Amino acid sequence: MKRKIFNSQRPATEAAAQRPFLxxxxxRGEGRANSRNLPLNIMEVCGTHTNAIAKSGLKTLLAGRINxxxxxxxxxxxxAQSDIDNMLALALKPGVITATFGDMLRVPGAKxxxxxxxxxxxxxxxxxxxxxxxxxxxxxxxxxxxFLAVGFETTAPAAAAAVLAARKLKLKNFYVYTALKRVAxxxxxxxxxxxxxxxxxxxxNVSVITGLKEFDFISEKYAKPxxxxxxxxxxxLAALAKLGKPKTQNAYAWVKAGGNKTAxxxxxxxxxxxxGSWRGFGKIEQSALELxxxxxxxxxxxxxxxxxxxxxxxxxxxxxxxxxxxxPQKCPYFARVCTPQKxxxxxxxxxxxxxxxxxxxxG
Amino acid sequence: xxxxxxxxxxxxxxxxxxxxxxxxxxxxSAALKPQAKKGLYALVHAGFxxxxxxxxxxxxxxxxxxETQNF
Ligand code: SF4
Ligand code: SF4
Numbered sequence: 001m002k003r004k005i006f007n008s009q010r011p012a013t014e015a016a017a018q019r020p021f022l023x024x025x026x027x028r029g030e031g032r033a034n035s036r037n038l039p040l041n042i043m044e045v046c047g048t049h050t051n052a053i054a055k056s057g058l059k060t061l062l063a064g065r066i067n068x069x070x071x072x073x074x075x076x077x078x079x080a081q082s083d084i085d086n087m088l089a090l091a092l093k094p095g096v097i098t099a100t101f102g103d104m105l106r107v108p109g110a111k112x113x114x115x116x117x118x119x120x121x122x123x124x125x126x127x128x129x130x131x132x133x134x135x136x137x138x139x140x141x142x143x144x145x146x147f148l149a150v151g152f153e154t155t156a157p158a159a160a161a162a163v164l165a166a167r168k169l170k171l172k173n174f175y176v177y178t179a180l181k182r183v184a185x186x187x188x189x190x191x192x193x194x195x196x197x198x199x200x201x202x203x204x205n206v207s208v209i210t211g212l213k214e215f216d217f218i219s220e221k222y223a224k225p226x227x228x229x230x231x232x233x234x235x236x237l238a239a240l241a242k243l244g245k246p247k248t249q250n251a252y253a254w255v256k257a258g259g260n261k262t263a264x265x266x267x268x269x270x271x272x273x274x275x276g277s278w279r280g281f282g283k284i285e286q287s288a289l290e291l292x293x294x295x296x297x298x299x300x301x302x303x304x305x306x307x308x309x310x311x312x313x314x315x316x317x318x319x320x321x322x323x324x325x326x327x328p329q330k331c332p333y334f335a336r337v338c339t340p341q342k343x344x345x346x347x348x349x350x351x352x353x354x355x356x357x358x359x360x361x362x363g
Numbered sequence: 364x365x366x367x368x369x370x371x372x373x374x375x376x377x378x379x380x381x382x383x384x385x386x387x388x389x390x391x392s393a394a395l396k397p398q399a400k401k402g403l404y405a406l407v408h409a410g411f412x413x414x415x416x417x418x419x420x421x422x423x424x425x426x427x428x429x430e431t432q433n434f
Contacts (some may be wrong), residue, residue, distance in 0.1 A: 048366060128410060158395070161394050161395065263413060
């Protein structure tokens with residue numbers, strides 16, 4: 001028997017919501033439906049989804065049927081405290097210009113954020129494309145330019161292209177501090193541990209680059225459904241509709257089979273997968289993208305002799321939130337001490353962070 | 364963070380593409396998508412075209428996005 005999650009009398013945003021999809025029995029790989037299985041726990045592994053699901057009203061509309069859990073989907077949020085502290089140390093070095101994406105600016109480090117460092121006189125530039133960091137290096141031959149690279153597979157090819165451009169230009173003052181990460185190993189870690197997740201919404205733009213093979217293990221090894229989703233409410237509903245079977249499927253029009261091969265080739269040319277630290281997860285094998293030996297001259301970690309350090313304990317509960325163990329509202333600091341204006345942790349800084357999304361949509 | 368925008372490719376020259384985002388034109392790199400061509404739609408992230416789509420298909424996608432607002 002097939003169960004409807006969406007009762008057709010309910011005013012759903014789209015007609016799509018009224019189709020009988022998401023059979024909970026199928027989602028759980030059971031032969032029999034059971035209404036006690038509701039709500040389904042669906043993890044979205046993408047901060048843009050977290051934001052879209054809250055803002056569009058899907059979270060409220062589907063409450064009781066689907067419990068959305070935010071996974072490790074925002075590269076700012078999952079950056080290890082040690083990476084943030086290292087980036088700050090680099091920013092404070094004399095003769096250095098650091099360049100990074102706007103979301104990184106207010107993440108609290110050991111003593112301050114990059115924004116505080118900027119106020120204190122450090123030259124920290126906000127860029128939109130890694131190529132701008134190469135530009136800055138060209139225009140400032142007497143300074144050392146360090147691109148603080150944060151992002152997932154979507155951003156890694158752009159960072160790779162910047163490194164290759166710098167090499168072509170024979171720049172001697174351009175460096176990259178990489179905190180770039182791969183999504184799949186973190187998802188697998190969640191699946192390996194005990195969990196109550198019934199299905200995954202996969203990050204759309206990561207999938208555009210990697211293709212869906214990267215995530216086949218979710219259904220093949222762990223028998224859970226997964227679908228790559230776009231970012232409008234309609235696209236998210238379309239992806240939810242695909243979660244009926246334990247298969248990894250596509251519901252985002254931009255994803256092509258095999259992903260973007262040119263982008264994957266560039267990433268593989270410059271970076272190599274290595275063990276990397278994630279906030280809340282600790283070290284995950286093969287999850288970080290480090291510069292290859294061939295590009296050691298561009299590697300800020302090597303050139304500036306950054307040593308591995310122990311993870312510093314902070315008050316923030318992002319770690320539990322990123323694993324889907326507690327919702328932001330369960331953090332004792334949420335909205336009381338910790339707000340987007342005065343964030344204690346990265347999940348409240350980044351617009352895509354689970355805490356910021358929860359705060360901004362409190363209504 | 365992997366936020367992206369969709370725009371129409373106006374021209375491509377030497378690996379740089381001029382893309383029209385709802386009336387705002389921006390030059391981006393076509394290095395990650397050498398098949399980028401005038402008239403196609405582009406998905407752009409961090410100053411790079413990461414995927415392309417024929418106009419007909421893309422217009423539908425754009426309509427979907429506009430309907431529910433950009434996030
Ligand atoms: S598009 Fe990428 S960075 Fe952006 S929210 Fe999704 S997974 Fe995170
Ligand atoms: S509310 Fe603030 S302190 Fe609590 S987990 Fe979120 S970011 Fe950290």
